[in-house]
Amino acid sequence: MQHQPTTTAVADRGEAFPADLSRQIKARFHHVDHDFMGRERLFFENAGGSLRLKAALEAVAKVDAVPDSAERIHEVAAWLKQVQARGTDDVRLLLNASGGTVHASLTASGAMFDMVRAVAENVPGDNIVTTVLEHPSSYDAAAHYAQQLGKELRVAPSNRVTGGIDVEEIVRLVDERTCVLVVIYASNISGAKLDLEQIVRRAREVKPDLYVIVDAVQHAPHGLIDLQKTPVDGINIAPYKFFGCRGSGFSWLSDRAAVLPHHRLAGKRPDFWDLGSAAPWQFAVMTEIVDYVCWIGGQAGGGRDRRALFARGMERIGLHERALLARLLEGSGRVPGLRHIPGVTVLLDHDDLSRRDLILAIALEGLEHAQAVREYEKRGVIVYERVASSLYSGRMLNSLGLEGAVRVSPLHCHTFDDVDRFLEVTRDICAGSW
Structure with a gap:
């Protein structure tokens, strides 16, 4: 059309x-x-x-060449811990997120399935709401757990003029029995951005404690994300789409979502989501991405606040x-x-x-x-x-x-x-x- x-x-x-x-x-x-x-x-x-x-590829080569484990007590291990801590802080900065849990994974798609599963399996409700424009990792996760758990899958239709999804089409599907809303930030077909701020606000007017999970993979390299304005429970990004490298995904989960039952080692904190040894290069790449965007921001002059x-x-x-x-x-x-x-x-x-x-x-x-x-x-x-x-x-x-x-x-x-x-x-x- x-x-x-x-x-x-x-x-x-x-x-x-x-x-x-x-x-x-x-x-x-x-x-x-x-x-x-x-x-x-x-x-x-x-x-x-x-x-x-x-700079992202150079960071991979430098950090991944280090044979040390970040779990040890040696000096180089401490440096690797700093790399991970700095990258974790930069994921939060990128999203303007406070609290919650940063989860490093092999892919953003895998993390999306894990986040949807944790909410769908553990939060009361008889329906899951999503949109027809979702990436398969979001849509298929919502559909799979709706079928597995006997919940109704409600799908908001697209707008054939804008190429996006109207806020009203999503909100009308949400009710007090909605378990989770799974929604994409922008279409990877048309480029249409969804009004996430209005979607979150109005959906929670219907159900104040609604869990919301967002796929930001496509949008993140193009526009600012601010979780203070769009307080969701889970959101994912893929560094390779954000000028970084493949083989890495990052997600953030709210405090309440992070402690929902999920796969984890029994000795880890209830809000810890990573499985296995971390790959410090993943975190180093995130810092290089944030450094680069801050460099562009600094070309206009003034200010030292990293988020600004x-x-x-x-x-x-x-x-x-x-x-x-x-x-x-x-x-x-x-x-x-x-x-x-x-x-x-x-x-x-x-x-x-x-x-x-x-x-x-x-x-x-x-x-x-x-x-x-x-x-x-x-x-x-x-x-x-x-x-x-x-x-x-x-x-x-x-x-x-x-x-x-x-x-x-x-x-x-x-x-x-x-x-x-x-x-x-x-x-x-x-x-x-x-």
């Missing part, structure tokens, strides 16, 4: 980084302009993978990405935007860019989506198809009335020049040169 933008267009088109700052940012990442074999390319598939900070610097950095990232999104849609004097290239349909094209992360779904006339992806790759551009046959996107696409899409997902380390190159390639493909 294509939405025709109104004459008001986009009132807030963001604010791009100054050119010098953009050059510095790009230099801090691996493989922005070339792949690992040195071939020139654009990586616009950050919703599936993510460009990596050089981080918040300013994420705000600047969001504004730059909004400027990139506006450029993708409207183009410039150099090249027309996706809304104006013959043969391109911008799917779920909603006007208010402040309600969208930097993800676009498009269709190219005369090209099956996978074929379009291959045509982009021939021209040095990496995007990805989302199709109804995929377990990762079928449910969401069907709810939005789409058979598939080409998903375009740049990152803040990209520039207007990168966007213009993508638009030129798109125009070339649509001109039928394939």
